[in-house]
Structures are given as structure tokens and as C-alpha cells.
Amino acid sequence: MEDTINLKSIINRELMIIDSLTDSKKGILEELCYLLQEKKYINDYQKFLEDIYLRESEGVTGIGEGIAIPHGKSIAVKDTTVAIATLKNEIEWETLDGENVKVVILFAVKDTDATTTHIVLLQKVATLLARDTFIKKLKNINTKDELYDLIINS
Template sequence: MNLTEALKPDLIKIPLTGKGKTGVITELLEWLSQHHSLEDSQKVLAQILEREEIMTTGVGNGVAIPHCKTNTVTDFVIALGIHPGGVAFKSLDGKPAHIIFMLVGPDSQPGAHIRLLSRISRIISDNATREAILSCDSPEEIYKLLAEKERLLLEVIS
């Protein structure tokens, strides 16, 4: 599965306004629930927060990727939010997260879950890409940027 198959423009929220890590995760999950059929969002929230307790998903460089595997979905879905002020995610570099991807995947596909996390990480590892995402004015613009970055990545790895 590709990033741009699981993430659609209507699942991108600009701006996020939640306070703190739990507030932003809750806000993104509510956004996801409004724009995608998601059963038992409270269970998914509990699973994501439980995952955060194990180890932070604040990967650094202004990015966090909260995620979980669950039996409440049959396919992968990704939401993305931009928080202008940044949110403390206990990131590895101690900096606030401004770009927050949320990945929810079926617990029956752990390998694909890891591959999607890896794909997101590779795409956003480039500083210019992160800056470009933050300078976008619309969800559609972010989606097009990510689609192009993913296309280029797939050319390199194939």
C-alpha cells in the first residue's frame, strides 16, 4: 500500500488547534472519524495512547507519527495535521512536532504497517520536504506534494 492510497486530501487538517499530545491525537482522530468510517474511535484512541506510553512517536525534526494496529479497521487509513505552534511529543530531539501523521492499520497486517511507517519516515526525512509541507496553504497542495515525493521515492527503490 502506498501513502497516497491511505491518505486523502480530506484527511489532512490545517491547522490543528489541540493542546498537548493527547489533545492533538484526539483532534486528529475526531477528524478521521468525521471523514472516514471508523468504528470505535475511543478504542483506537486508547490503543494509540497506549502505544505512546511504550515509546514516543515524536521522531524529531518537527514530526510525530502516532499509530496503532487495531481490529477496528480492515484497511490502512492515514490522517495528517499541521500544528503551527507545535506540540510537545517528547520527541527524540526535544523539539515540538508541527507535522503529525496518524496511521491506523489492521492488526492482521503488521508487515504492511511497518512499511507504511517506513515510507512516511523516508519521505519526511528531507528538510526541504518538511519545509514545503509547512508552507502549503491547502490539504490538496500537501497531498500533491506528498504524492510527488512518494512517486520519486518509488522510482529510486524500484
């Protein structure tokens, strides 16, 4: 039960996009950053986007199975959180399995949260992604409520 409460502190329906029509990695990263700024989780869109690309340059964030987990640790992040998008159509992404991406889970990490509970919570989300049944359900989500419930109750 405690895990559920903790995940609720970083998983928000308002930071979810279902069936995004974007057709590129750049497009979805910009769309998610815009959403984070609009909902006031970041205070500098451009700085956060730069920090995401800095992390992207350090290694692959496409973990396979159609999932990418880009992330940025940044002074632009006001509150550590996760923004999630499912895509109407798969997009190209550098991935461990060479496959395109259908779900993007963007971790926005406040620079001062690098070693705190928030990172542990983010790791819990990553742990969910190691389960085949979770991934299968994730790729077939139709609503924000379904997505939220899947994450919180898994």
C-alpha cells in the same frame, strides 16, 4: 509511477487538517481520531485512541524536526490509512530532539495489516520524513491540496 498509485491508496485529502488550533498532544490525537471516525476509517473511536496511547507508552513518536508520527495497530481500524495535521502553534510532545511538534502524522493500521503491503506504504511515508527538503516544505504547507501534492509527488 507505481509508488505514486500505492501512496494514493493511503493518503487522502479528507484526512488532513491544516493549521489546527489545538494546543496539546491529547487534543490533536482526539481531533485526528474524530476525523478518522467521521470518515469511517475506524469504527471505535475510544478503542483506537487507547491503542494509540498504548503505543505511545512504548516509546517516543516525536521523531524530531517538529514532526510526530503516532500510530496505532488496532481492531478498531477498518482501512489502514494516514491522518495528517499541521498545527497553527507548536505543541509539547516527547521527541528525540527535545523540540515541540508542528506536524502530526497519525498512522492508523488495521490489526490484520501488520505484515502486508500497507506497512510498506507507511514506511514510504516515513522515508519521506528523512529528507530535510521534504520536512522544510511540510512545515510551510497552507492547503490540503499542497500537502497532498507534496506527499504524492515527493
